[in-house]
Amino acid sequence: MTYPHIIFFIILVLPLLGGLINFLAGARSGPWIATAALLLSSILSVFLLKLTVDLPSVLRFTWLPGIEIGWRLDRISVSLIALVSFISMLIHLFSIHYMKDDPGIKRYFAKLGFFTFSMLGVLGADHLLLLFVFWELVGFSSYLLIGFWYKNEGVPYAARIAFITNRIADAGFLIGIILIMVNSGTGFISELQSIDQTGWWVGAAGIGLVLGAFGKSAQVPFFTWLPRAMAGPTPVSALIHAATMVAAGVYLLIRTSVIMPPALVSTVAIAGALTAFIGAFSALAQTDIKKVLAYSTVSQLGYMVMGVGVGATDMALFHLWTHAFFKAGLFLSAGAIIHYFHKHFHSIDGQDMRNMGNLKSVMPVTQFSYLVCMLSLAGLPFFSGFLSKDGILLKSLEWSALAGPWAFIVPVLGFFTVGLTAYYMGKQALVVFYGKNRMETELVKDKEDFLTVRLPLIILAIGSLGLFYSFNPFVHHFQILDFWFGHQIPLSFSMGWLAPAISIPLAVGGLFVAFRSYRPERSFTYRDYVARGHYRKWSMHALYLDQFYHESMVKAFNMISEIIYGLDRRFIDPVLNWLGMSFVVFSKLMDLVDKLIVDKLVEFVAYISKLGGDFLRLFHGRRVQLHIFWAVLGTILILLWINNFM
């Protein structure tokens, strides 16, 4: 156990400990203790980054007999550890305000701490099995957090569907892990490059890993759980369904793509592009403020997966990083709005954008933070999202030029999604913050709390500025990334200017279209908006995939189980009972044989004996003289009989 590992374990355990102490401490001070623990974790992780930046730190131990597993702290894992603990700290801070009046606040912070612990474990693990352990714990804590308001309609179902969907994908993941461990003799991620990649199992294992990653990162066809997961408290959505948990799948892909066959990697690229598009398309017609953001998360995750598929793993990782900031910022802004509505207009649905409008007048800092993060998401220059997204798009152009004509579908979908993203985000910003108040009642002035609302929002907004990562807004000059990966990121792409040249007009165009339809001074009837027409309906229901799963698979599964149970009750059990009964019948039969034959035989013998006895009794009168007579006679007869022989 080396020095960096001790620090890592402190970082790992602090959130858990903070959550536990919070649970014991009480509703007032508990949340602050949990937040302080996270703050300490973030500071320590920066320190850890300094320690491990040049020398990755490896710790291995035997967990099961004959199976060694271990941790590895290198630049990538430690910078993500720093990211997760920092974002988690901000969300803890925000939650103090958001959950202030909830009776379950202690439970909430304990679960949040447990989640952060699991996520940090995923990042530090070097062995696939160890990663899987924490991977499942992430799924479990997400189940607990989605289902936090378990009394509300639809919440338990959302939590269950999220877990089961992940579980289905994880079954594939587990098979992949086992295949690698059994056939290559190692499960260490850092050793994957050097394993012998021949044999049928390599492809199968790759598919398994991809399945696992797609489940957690909400890719086609598994993404339906993510929008449902919005049933959890909004800071939870910010932390796990935007910034950290869903990124775990992308992280896994980045780390394991080395062993995947080329055909599989291309499939991953196409699936990512498709997810990016479907997510953006589904966000178009949503009216729930969180649903828009949820589908945008699906879409952005699609970009990251696409990035891995086209070979831009470093850019995918970068996008994961920038996305964590701006998406957390967006969700927390949404959380601030929802909390505002909940507090002042309890009877009004505070997540329905159709009730909103002109919120800039009451929530200036939220508006500012939201705008910065939204422009970053939409992919405008000077913002971080632009840099990372364009890195992926650029690489996809290059990749498709080499891969063949069919591959153009990937950049085409990718660029088209840029336009859609700018449109739906622009629409959301305009509808929520500008224009007229759409409620019957007046908006209420309410100052946002500085420490627990404004501060996290401002920090996340600053983190979403492009300046933070590159001094040149257009050309990617990523000193910070070079440091991060330990080598210069090659950016001398042959089509260097092409990507921004396409994506900037598309993004600006998308914003322009949104502005034309929803500009503040224009009177439009968003209050009565209902998704009508084919395209809006398909968008509203995300291609009806969720309904399809429910109607086909869930119902079929339940039906099969009922049929099987019927089989058990009506066939197997009766057959076995019948066997048992036949034993009873057989023994009854034996009993009959016993009574009618064996018993009767015995009785017959007894009868014969009795008959003989009765006959002999005839000769025995009650007089002694008669006895003597018979005795003498008998003796004579015997003597005569003996004499005969002699």
Add this chain to the structure above:
Amino acid sequence: MIDHLLSLIVFIPLLGAGVVLFLKPDQSAIIKGTTLFLNVVQLLACIILVILFQKQTDAASITTNFQFVEKYEWIRLNLGESLRFIIEYHIGVDGISLPLVVLSSFLMLVAIISSWNQSKQVKGYFVLYNILNASIVGCFVALDFFLFYLFFELMLLPMFFLIGIWGGPNRSYASVKFFLYTLLGSILILIVMIGLYLGVTQPGSTIHTFNIIHMMGTENFVQDSLLRPGAGGTIFGIAARYAAFLALFVGFAIKLPMVPVHTWLPDAHVEAPTAISVILAGLLLKVGGYGIVRIAYGIFPDAALNYAYLIAVFGVISIVYGGLNALAQRDLKRMIAYSSVSHMGFVLVGLGALTVEGVSGAVFHMVSHGLISGALFLIAGVIYDRTGDRLIDNYSGLAGKLPQYTFVVVFMFFASLGLPGLSGFIGEILVLMGAFDSASSNGLLPPWIGVVSTTGIIISAAYYLWATQRMFFGEYWVREASWESNMHDISKREWTMFIPIMLLVLILGVYPRFLLDFTDNTVNQFVNYVLEVGANLMGK
């Protein structure tokens, strides 16, 4: 004292039965106290056993690996010069039986706490309870087939009455069904036992023996016996040794239980009182698994190799079939009972794989499932104690009303569905690794076995989460207004049952070597033995 530690562990409960017999029926506190005290002593003896147990021995093979061996001549009949009838009192433990011995003592103790409020015919209950304890532990330590069979049959008697007298409304049907099923299995085992006795002699003499270790040595078989390897005799067209193996296997598989001979289990569980359900699921099923390992596999390694695939297939069927059945249940206890069928399927898959991981996984899973299913039946008992009803649909939103109970339920449900960090996961992953490894290492199982077994983890998540959603989430509601007054959270007594189990489940999940270090050596030898000797015999 140490020399007789194992005998002590077996006979302490019998002493308890004797003492309780002399108490008056109305002295229920003393009866319970005595039983509890003696069980604690037994558990302490088990802990000493664990401490003194050598994890690594220099024994060369599985047959010489037993520790704490006690061997005495018990019954001897001289029937003429050449025919002598000898039964030995021969016990001992190795890495496979040790965890099960400790598990039984532990679970019996938990079950006493669970039956603390038993008020119906207390004396009879605890006499039978003590006999049950002795017979279960006896099964795990016996090295003489006759002794094993004796304990095996002795288990039936208290179980029959404990279900039949202290059970639910349909108890007599359930207890007779349980009895008939197990008896059928026993008959199959008895036939093979007699056949083996006639076929096996003590090394270097003509005296026949019931010694299991001697039965494992192929040179001990009489020249013209039917069961001698390579003898070529057949029964119903199957080679005699294979037929004998199948008879043993079916006999133990009924106990396990394996689909399709599992239907006694749901009925027995639903009718049995809580504590007896705990023992039934936690321990009796393990006797079946242990019997397959020690006796069926041990004596007939060639047949074990021959039927490995078949056994794994039945394991897979049990996993999927049991899981789907569990999903369809409306009664909480019945659901848990079917989940046991599903989980014991993993044991069969692990045994079928015949790799070190697979067999370790099977043993680990037996212990882990013993703890988890025990806790699950206690959970069903908690709600039944309060309302006398176990239908899932009769409850809703219990999380708000009974938060501590909900915590325990979620913990145990997730332990059972294989959440990493808890013991259920370790057993499953080892078994799955074994199944996949088998394809590349010994070629017994094709990869699809592992793939289909993995779907078991999805199905188990489906039924547990669905049950959780229906019973614990949503608005608080119970079917009958009269239950309201009883809906109080877990009592101190109930916590004392749950906390040790939860701790063990957690420790085994985080640090599985806590158990695997004990089993590793034996399992390695066992797997080597079955593969080598089995392959040799098949070659003959």
